Each structure stands twice: as C-alpha cells, then as structure tokens.
Amino acid sequence: MSTDATHATHATAPDGTVTEEVVRSLRGTADPRLRELLTALVRHLHAFARETRLTREEWERAIGFLTATGQACTDTRQEFILLSDVLGLSMLVETINGDHTPGATEPTVLGPFHMTDSPVREPGATIDLLGDGEPCVVSGRVLSRDGTPLPGARLDVWQANAQGFYDVQQPDVQPPGNGRGLFTADAEGRFRFRTCLPSPYPIPTDGPVGALLRATGRHPYRPAHIHFIVSAEGHTPVTTHVFVAGGEHLDSDAVFAVRQSLVQDFTPVDDPELAREFGVRNPFRHARFDLVLEPS
C-alpha cells in the first residue's frame, strides 16, 4: 500500500513470527496436555512448510487430499486410519505405547477393519462361514508372562476371507461376522478355532490413499495375517496380528506392521483322524502358538 498511515495494532510481522503468534494464542487452552499437543503440532506443521517452501498450489492439493480422505470415510470405511497406516504413524503409535516387556506378545496396528462386534463363538468353532478357503486350525494358550495359564481370557479374532476381503467390504457376498469371532479360553487357558488360511490382500486402493500409493510406486499389499485382541483379568490387553510364515510381502507390508516375533508357521498337516477331531477337511494347515500377556 502506498499510504503512509500507521496504526497501533499488533499485526503479524512479515517473516515467520506467525508461528510464535499461533503458539501464544494457545496459552489459554484449559487442558495442559491439549496445549502441549497443539503447540508441538503447530511447530512441526510450520517447520514442514518452511523447510519444503510449500507452494500455494501444493497447499491447495493437500487441502483437497485431506478433504477427499474425510469424505471417503463411511460407517464401514476409515480412510484416515488407512492414511495413518500407510504413513507408518499407526505402527509408530503402537511402538511408543507398547510398553512391551520381553516375553510378552508384541503389539501391532489395529487396522481399519475392527469396526463391528465379533460374534461370540464356542471353542473350536469356525469363523469361515463360507468354507471357501484352505482349511486351517489355530490353537494355543493364553499365558501370563511367567507362564501361568489365563483361564477365561478373551480373544477377539478377525481376518479377511480367502479372496482377501473383510465382511464389511463385501456385504453382498459375505454374511456379517464372517471371518470374526469372540472366543473364551478354557480352564487351562487354551483356545482353538477353525478358519481358512488367510491370504495376502491389498488395502483399499479406490480412494485417496490408493492414489497416494500409486504416486509413490508402492504396492498396496499386506502379508497374510489374522488379527487378535487378547485380554484377561489383571493383565494389559494386547492388539496384534499373527502373520503366516513364508508368505509374500512380509518384508514390504503396506502398513509397516510386521514384527519378527509375530510370524508363525501354519504347518501343512495330512492326518485324516486329526482332521476329523478338529472338524476340518483333510489335509489342512495348523498354526500353534501361545499369546502372552503382561500383568497390569
């Protein structure tokens, strides 16, 4: 402006002090933790823009991307969790909060598909309501870290079907609760259920996160896995996966969730009698592992 008038305001100085002005504006935040989080967020967000000399066009594209991500979310799809997953943030948050003690089962990400209640199922029941995959038995014990069995421990289990889709992704093909089950460990802490062998699958790629993966030349696949949330009285629950040893993409999981200790053998078994006892077709796969909780 070519006017020479000056006015008594505390206007923003031209270069960079806007960050300190925003941080000052957060001083009145009632919750001290929220103030801490927002202050750190503003400092990192501004440092990112300064370091990269973010252009207006790039800012506009980022606004458009975030808007599309929010608008892709529905009752059965959480695109922002997917974004957090492919940026490794979800895994990092698990790592930070793991409080993991050697000997206890390591946690990994929840993922975006734990959005409905798993049906309560009897011990040994199948979660594969369509029976269209390679038959599989999963069994083991829930233990406290000192090896004590945990009777009555609860196992919330969910997985994709043999074609790599969760029930909520295919409401016309899969009955609700397919691939899901809520099991209770017996008096010796033992659990067992039937399912189909999980297969690798791509995360949903028809939304903004899929476009991001394509732009970065990354494949969308997750190695084959079964999700677990295991809880027992007096113990810290663990949210984790079990991965199928020897499968594809174990070294390039689209969401960075693989931990060495979570990779388990799903052993081929050819034993008609055992198959009959478990109630599966012969031959089948058998995964045997214990899940170990930390006393709280």
Add this chain to the structure above:
Amino acid sequence: MSTDATHATHATAPDGTVTEEVVRSLRGTADPRLRELLTALVRHLHAFARETRLTREEWERAIGFLTATGQACTDTRQEFILLSDVLGLSMLVETINGDHTPGATEPTVLGPFHMTDSPVREPGATIDLLGDGEPCVVSGRVLSRDGTPLPGARLDVWQANAQGFYDVQQPDVQPPGNGRGLFTADAEGRFRFRTCLPSPYPIPTDGPVGALLRATGRHPYRPAHIHFIVSAEGHTPVTTHVFVAGGEHLDSDAVFAVRQSLVQDFTPVDDPELAREFGVRNPFRHARFDLVLEPS
C-alpha cells in the same frame, strides 16, 4: 509369542526405525518434489508423535477430528481451509510465497469464502445489494511498483455483509453475488466501488474447528476487512485484504492474517454533494488507498 521359530523376513525393528522404513518406501516416487514433500511430512509427523509420546486414545481422537473436518466440507464450506487458517498455516504459506518487494502491496490469506465467481460490475457500482449497512465508498488506483498506473487492471472483491456473513453462508437471506464484484480499473488505473462498511465477524464455529477454538479458549473473530485479488498484465497478482483501522480484534485475528501495511482508514465523510456524486447516502465512509503490483 513363546515360539522360538525365526523366519527370514525384514520385519520392523521394535523401536523407532519404522520412520526410516517409511522413508525408504518413498524412494520409488516418480515426482521428485512429491518425494521431498512426503519424506519431510513423514519425518515431522513421526517426530511429533515421538516428542509428545502420543497415546492411542489421542491418536483416535485426532483421526475422529480429521474425519469430522473432512465431512463438514460442502460445496459452500471448506473446513480444512478453516483449520489451516486457525493454525496459522495459511498465513505462513502466504508469507513463504509472498516474494514481497518493499513498496508492493503485501499479500494475506485467501480465506475459505472465495468459492463462487464474482459478478462483473461497472466502475462505481455497489456490491451491497441489500443496502443494509453503513454506506461506504472504496477508491484508489492500481499501480506498478514504480508508480506507473495499470489501466485495465482487474479487482476481484468480496466481503461479508453488515451482519458478518458471506452470501454463500446465507443463501436464503442474501442474493448470490452480494458483497462480491469483479471491477476493471480505468485508463488511469483508477477503481471505485460502493459497499457497506465491513464489520468484524466470527468464523464458522458450528464445526470441528469451532470446537478446537473453544478448547483453546480463543475467540473466533476476524477484524473487519474487504478481500481483494488484484491482477494486471505483466505483473504478479496479489491476494490480500484491506482492514478497517481502529476496529476490534486487529491484534487477535482468529486466522493471523493482519499485516500492518494492510490497515486503512475508512474516514467518516459528511458531504451531501460528494455523497450524491458517489451515489451513497450521506454521511458515509470513504477508504482511499492504492494497490501496488510487482512486475513479473
């Protein structure tokens, strides 16, 4: 897991190397600028989570907040721009990209309400189609930085009405284009239009951004202003506001957009003859300033 089996995978190490793993996964990004932006984003996002030891519950609340922000966006509302504005990011991006030369008009934020085409209006026309505010004349010249007038310069102008709402916020009350106009400077670079005196107004507070402001104890007000995008052949366009000197909230703009040089006197005038010449009721306010562009 209590199994001793080991498998030849490159699984994520337990503490913190997930960041480097994500950065490595971006190596295949075809566009080098996108790779640079995403790498910096991942580093800052992860550093933020580590520094604050972000909990799972806080992460969940953040996912919920971002989802709600995306879902609050419509054809006439851009909640993510509003979020960027109240975090000072929009103003920072303007500052970084301002390439501001002393003597040229300083830029400030675009804001979320430049979403419809401004109607083409004749010189001297009013943009206040309801005539319900304090009458106001805005006039001046568009100049190149060396003082040369810029005939035919275009001025895209928009402002809230006397009650503090933009036309798109009140489709039932305001006709489309109220408070907006696209003007062309005359052969001497002069512009003039009529309007109502802008008043301070709150940014929309009925969405996630409003909840954020309440949690931080911040008021939602913006000081009174008129938006401009000024362009002329051979010059870099400028996106800016003119603020009303002496008004409220000039030192605490909710979106940090005030710059000292953009604050202008809206002088009270009691001159029936001049009012008649301009076509406004007497008394009225008169703001006179020049807008100065940098040769491109």
